[in-house]
Amino acid sequence: MSLLIGIDVGGTNTDSVLIDPKKTTESTKRGVLAWNKSTTTADVSDGIESAIDSLFKQVPEVDKSEILAVTIGTTHFINAVIEKDKARLEKVALLRLCGPYSRNSPPFADFPKGLKLILEGYVGLLDGGHYVHGDPVKPINKTEVLTHVEKIKELGLKAVALVGQFSPMVKDHEDEVAAIIAEEIPDVKIVKSYEVAGIGFLERENAAVLNAAILRFAKKVISSFNSAVSRRGLNCPVLLTQNDGTVVSSDVASKIPISTFSSGATNSMRGASFLCRNDESLKDRSVIVVDVGGTTTDVGLLLATGFPRQAATHSYVGGVRMNFSMPHVESIGLGGGTIVRNSNHNEKVTIGPDSVGNEILERSIVCGGDSITVSDVTFAYNQDSDIHFGNFDLVKERFSSCMIEETREGVKRMLETIIDRMRTSPEPLPVLLVGGGSFIVPTELEGASAVHRPPFYSVANAIGAAMSKISGTINLIKVLPAGTISKEDFLKQCIEDAKDIAQKRGALRDSTVVIEMSHDPIPYIADTFQFHVKVVGEVDYSNLKSAFVFEDTSISVESGGQIVKEVGEVIEDFSIDNINLKEYIPTINSNNEWIISEVDLEFFRIGTYILGCGGGGTPHPCFLDIRHLVRNGDTIRIIDMKDIKKYIKGEGTIIPVAFCGSPTVAVEQLKAQELLEATTALSNFTGRQPDLFFPLEIGGGQGFTGFEVGASSRMNIPIVDCDLMGRAYPTLWQTTCNACLDDYSFSPGAVSNSNGNSLIVSEIANNVLFERVVRIALTELGTFVGVISNPLSHRQVEQCAVANSLSLAWRIGRAVIQAKQESDIENLPSRIIDAVGGPQAGKRLMTGKIIDVFRKLHKGYVFGEVLIEEVGSKRQMVIPFKNENIYCKVKNDEEDPGEIVCSVPDLISVIEVDTGEAVGTPDYKYGLMVHVLGFAPSHQWTSTKKAFDIGGPESFEFYGVEYKPVGEYTKPVSVIEEFGKKP
Incomplete structure (x- = not known):
């Protein structure tokens, strides 16, 4: 016989099974020869040895030489983070290779305070990193690196995380700095971020920090797993289960233990799938798995593929946001105990x-x-x-x-x-x-x-561990010059490479299937694509022992030892959930200025992205930056449009500010001082100092731009409650100043990438050409810049600006968070629509699942289509997008040509069903459950033919699209007017 052992080490119980994989089709036994459930021991290796002994006592006729592998799932590593266990976590020295970038978003900014206190050992921001086109931001300065290394040595830190800008694409700088550190501190443990996660600077950095913090404890525990198996006379590899339901060798897991963080829930779901795979009524169906323990119940959705539905775009562990794939699991405080x-x-x-x-x-x-x-x-x-x-x-x-x-x-x-x-x-x-x-x-x-x-339901997690599959993954950004290889052919090559990886890890190559695949263009970089492929395959049991070897010999293979928990200091974190939103009143001072609080920022974060209509870039990095300022005592002031004259001389110098560039780049190349440097350059050129700022567009991260320059530690200038779009549009010329004014030019304007490059566009024929010049400059400046256009006068702002757009974003965000607090998620669409102005101002267009996404790059913009299938019917909605969503066409079946039910300039927002938060076009992916909402646009977009030509379907080169207003615009109520002093 060739047998498998599966063990799941939980916080309460350790479950184990002995399985014959050749007998798994049996109707009653499912190939299970023995099973055991026991209380988890303080010394994990003792518990594993006891579990193995118990299995062999039940089947004494089994020879230990017949065991092919022992597969273990454990919650020890994730529990150490969640419980803030100082005995298992160690302080981390974090070195960013970023040049001038990311300095406004400090490391550990979005860690819970208690966890930050435990983990933050040292932070260094160094030269280095790359732009998306591969050029270095700054070369590595070895003298600078050594200075930081000396400080790390002085502090006695033994865990270092390295995070280089765009390191998943260009690894050289992280490798170079790692080599310097290893030479200076031989016994240090170094985590290079590109080995842990992909594009998304802050999320990858967070994952690298957690991985570094748990590394020594994980190596000790995994080594003890191997030791325990060896002491029980088993000469076989030890595998560990990962978050996605696949397995890796204990050697790989000891280097990236974070990949096993959520394996407990996944094991239960995979075990449930295995135990019911012969049930005809469940074949090719999604099923809900309810895993009830002693303390909690975990509920997840098992797809027809047999793998759990993954969390949408980001995952959280212990309150830390990461771009690490984890199953979507909901937990409640209900169990046998x-x-x-x-x-x-x-x-x-x-x-x-x-x-x-x-x-x-x-x-x-x-x-x-x-x-x-x-x-x-x-x-x-x-x-x-x-x-x-x-x-x-x-x-x-x-x-x-x-x-x-x-x-x-x-x-x-x-x-x-x-x-x-x-x-x-x-x-x-x-x-x-x-x-x-x-x-x-x-x-x-x-x-x-x-x-x-099913039978053996109480040890489904151990069965899921034993019967896990093996994966191979490819994640890379690749330039494919014209005339070489097509992206389709390169994608096929990526699939074969992923299969090679899976085979090397111990999979049967012929059994591998693709479960994830994408090839997305990178805006502004010609012939450049981001490829992602994931395959899974059955385990090649004949090749297990040669495929999986525990290579790390630096740790003794003895008992894991009892580790006494040392919980870190309990520190009360700010939580929007602890705020009574029904009683919350924003702060309006005696000058009728709205002073922004941390609560307000939470509302803005959600509301601006919903108004982004799929574009505008994720607000998360900007939100962290501004929250950091507010927490450190900065004051940010918003004023009502009717109060502008109090702050200006003459007609005034009122400046719209914006970032310009690729959303893909924006999540990796975090802000520096682009807007400040562009403002300074323009002021020096014109001799005019700004009186007031406001965001050029309210949608997405752009809604925070006014705060970036107006905060008291920056230029200490108020921000006007307005913008020039009332939403997000992909181009600078799609603004209400172009739609409503005949005499406004963007020039003179300024552009800066905050790395020694600021440009003045002194004079230009028209605003469309201004846009083209900026886009051309983008390619050479790293594809992300700050843009300051020609200041507007008070008269011009009154004529063209969309009033109270910051107030509207605030109200939308408040509606979403209030729905969560009141457990009214199912009514989120109506709550958001009420915040926008009620049923006359918007409506829910569809609720369904994303079943397909197509993207292509054209003239620097990401064009594409997302296909959504309605819940409970076969109706489908197709939404073309150009950075932002353009129109919604509904088809009743394949033969139906479809009907356009909403189009620009109306706002089309795609909202995640589970959270109520916006899904940007870069985050569209198969399987997401979403609401599609349509809102009426500001009257500036529909009052004249000129405005409609600028903001309607033809501006996106969609001709013949009949515009059917989704509702009637309702001017948002000013927060200052509602809560401020009354005249």
């Missing part, structure tokens, strides 16, 4: 969220304890349960029928609520129950077409 209270029989029963956890065998009533748990109440009405622990007589007739019924209904209601959130359509879905506490789940649930509890 959850405490039930009914102190007064006239009061309603309360369930949890606290639990007796792994002390259930001592503290529950059924086991002779004094804590009433959900298990106790379950056993009280279900004496025939196939789960047997404790003494059922202790709960028999212990509880009133009212208490039993209320507990059952409460458990049912909690589960039905979370199942409803995970469903992808109104149609009921099958529900698979796994986990040791799943006996508490009723056999009938609203939203479930059927409830299945």
Whole structure:
């Protein structure tokens, strides 16, 4: 025989199984020869040895030489981060190779305070990094590097994370600095960010820091896994499960332990899929997996592929945002050990969220304890349960029928609520129950077409570990000069390369299938594409021992040892969830200036991206920058348009400010002083100092541009509550100043990339040509610049600006967060529409799943189409985009030519169903559940033919598109007018 062992080491229990992979089609045994569930030990290696011994005691006839591999899933690493365990985490020295960039967004800016206090050991911002076209921002300065290395040595730090701008594309600078550090500090552990994650500077940096912080503990634990297996007489490789349901060698996992962070939930879902794969009623169907433990219940959606649905665009671990792929799992405080209270029989029963956890065998009533748990109440009405622990007589007739019924209904209601959130359509879905506490789940649930509890459900996580597959992934940015290889042929090459990786890792090449694939163009860089391919394949059991070897010999292969938890200092973090939004009032000072708070910034972050209509760039880096300023005492002032005259002399110098460039670049090349340097250059050229600023466009990250220059530590100048678009458009000339004014020119204007390059466009024939000049300059300046156009007068602002656009973004963001606080996610579309002006101003156009995305590059812009299939029907919506969404066409079937139901200048926003937050066009991907909302545009876009020509479908080269207004524009109510002093 050729056998497999799967072990899942959880915080409460360690589950293990022994499986014969050749007998997995058996209807009852599923190839499971033995299984065991035991309490997790303080010394993880002791627990693994005990688990292995237990398996062999059940089948003494099995020879240990027949074991092909031991696969282990563990939550130890992620728990160390979530629990802020100082004993398992170490301080990290973080070195950014960024030149002048990213300095406005300090490292650890979005870490919870308590975790930051534990992990932040040293921060250095150095020369280095690259632009997207491959040129270096600054060369590595070895003297500068050595200066930082000396400081790291003085502090005694042994973990270093290196993050170079665009290092996933050009690795040289991270490799060069790593070599210098290794020579100076031989025993240091170095994490190079390009080995951990892809494009997205802050998210990759966060992942690299967490990986570095957990590295020594992970190596110790993984080494102890190998040692425990070896001590039990098994001569086979040890594999670890990853977040995506695949496995890697223990050697690879010891270098990138972060890849295993969410393997516990994934193992349960993969195990459920394996246990039910012979059920014809579940084949080719998505199913909901409910994993009930002692303390919590995790719920995820298992796709027809047998792999979990992944989180949308970013994942969070311990409050830290990363661009690491993780399964979309919702958790609630419900488990077998959850405490039930009914102190007064006239009061309603309360369930949890606290639990007796792994002390259930001592503290529950059924086991002779004094804590009433959900298990106790379950056993009280279900004496025939196939789960047997404790003494059922202790709960028999212990509880009133009212208490039993209320507990059952409460458990049912909690589960039905979370199942409803995970469903992808109104149609009921099958529900698979796994986990040791799943006996508490009723056999009938609203939203479930059927409830299945497969055999061996209590150890599904260990089975999922044992039967995991192997993956191969390619992520790269590649220049494909014209006349060489086509992107389609290069994509095929990437697929073969990914299969090579999977085969090298131990997969059967012929079994590999592509589960993720994309090739997206990089704006402003000719013939440059970002490729992503992921394949998975069955394990080649005949090649396991040669494919997986634990190479790290730097750590003794002895017991993992007992590690006493040392929880870090509890520090209260700001959380929007702790703010009573119904009572929150923004601060308006005696001068009628709106003083921006951290709460306001949270609203802006969400609202500006929704107004971005798919474009404008993600606000997240700008949000972190401005939040950092506010937390450090900066003052940001917003004024109402009607108060402009109080701040100007004569007609005034009122400057619209904007960033210009590729959204792909913006998430990697973080801001420097582009806007400040462009403002200075223009002021020096014209001799005019700015009186006021305002964002050229409100959509996305552009909505924060006024704050970037107006903050008290920058230029200390107020920002006007207005913009020149009321949304986001892809070009500078698609602004209301062009639509409403006959005498306005963008020139003189200024452009800066904040790396010693500032340009003045002194005079130019028209604003379209100004745009073209800026775009041409972009290619040479790193494809991301700050742009300051010719200042407007007070009269011009009154004539053309979209009033109260910052107020509108604020109101939209408040509506989304309030819906989350009140658990009213299902009514998010109507809440957002109410914030925009009510049903007369907008409507929900469709709710569905993204089933296809196509992108191409043309003249520096990303053109494409996204296809969305409506929930509960076969209707489909196609949305073409040019950075921003252009129109929505609905088709009832393949033969239907379709009807355009909304188009520019109306605002078309795609909103994620689960969060209510906007999905930008760069983040469109298969499987996302979204709402499509349409809003009426500012009247400036529809009042004249000239305006419509600038902002309508023909401006995007879509001719013959009939414009059907989605609603009637309602001017947003000014926040200052509502909450400020009344005259």
